[in-house]
Amino acid sequence: MSYSEEVREQAREIIARYPEGRQRSALLPMLHLVQSVDGYVTPEGIAFCAETIGITKAQVAAVSTFYTMYKREATGDFLVSVCTNTLCDVMGGQRAFDALSEYLEVGDNETTPDGKITLEHAECLAACDYAPVMTVNYEFYDKTDPDAAVALAKSLQNDERPRPTRGARLCTLKELSKQLAGWDEDRPGAVGDTASGDASLAGARLAAEAGVTAGTPDPETPLIKKEDAS
Structure with a gap:
């Protein structure tokens, strides 16, 4: 084009x-x-x-x-990724994927005929403490199960945007790509619900209790090239 x-x-x-x-x-x-x-x-x-x-x-x-975030084939408005790696699989991730596949009548890396939803296996979504997890355009929906996964898909088909468990409000893949290209989110209130999960903050709480803090970087520290470091 x-x-x-x-x-x-x-x-x-x-x-x-x-x-x-x-x-x-x-x-x-x-x-x-x-x-x-x-x-x-x-x-x-x-x-x-x-x-x-x-x-x-x-x-x-x-x-x-x-990089897997760049799609080389036509992708739906909503990329639904279900983690089926070891822990999520044990906790029911594959069952959630199978339920979605049956309901949407698509397999891995396939898109519904209306172009709305693309379903994919995810090797790991780095959220084992919330297993089993799935994402929609990389926003998390934690501790899912087959019924919850299908209910989420139905909402997306009905042009609804269910609030993720954590993070900003849901947007389409094109809207997300625009943000990743470097433009601010322009939907009113789109990041108003941003929140972190309790398990994700455990390390920060323990550090605070122990009085452990990260050092303050010096912005004037020069960047040393490898050839200059010898």
Whole structure:
């Protein structure tokens, strides 16, 4: 597709964030930008990133296939990821995935015909203390089960956005990609519900009780190149 002048201006804004000679560092947010437009990283998006940054399409494709947050096939508005790794599996993660698969009539990495939901296995969502967990566009829904998982899917099909267990309010994959490209959340009150889970704060509480704090970094500390450190 041909990208609008607005998108091209946003791409230039991204590149301008980086020092001269370091424009290649703009690739990650640039990939999020094209994903926010197309819903996934298309061949046209790869060509756009390559041309704008001044690198090859092969270099862009290599990065886009390395990170799982960049989707290379059409993806639904809501990416539903169910952890089926060891602990979540033992706690019922696979059963939740199977219930969703049966209800949505799609398998792993498949999208419903209406383009609304893509279902995927997740190797690990780094939330074992809330197992079994699932995410929708990377927002957490903790301690799920087959019934809760299907109920969540039904809500998404009804254009509802159930509040995640933790974190900001739910947004679409395109809206999320725009944020990851570096633009502030522009939905009124979208981050008003941000909260942390109790288990996630256990370490911070123990540190506070023990009087342990992190050292204050000195912003004037020079960055030493490897060749200068010898």
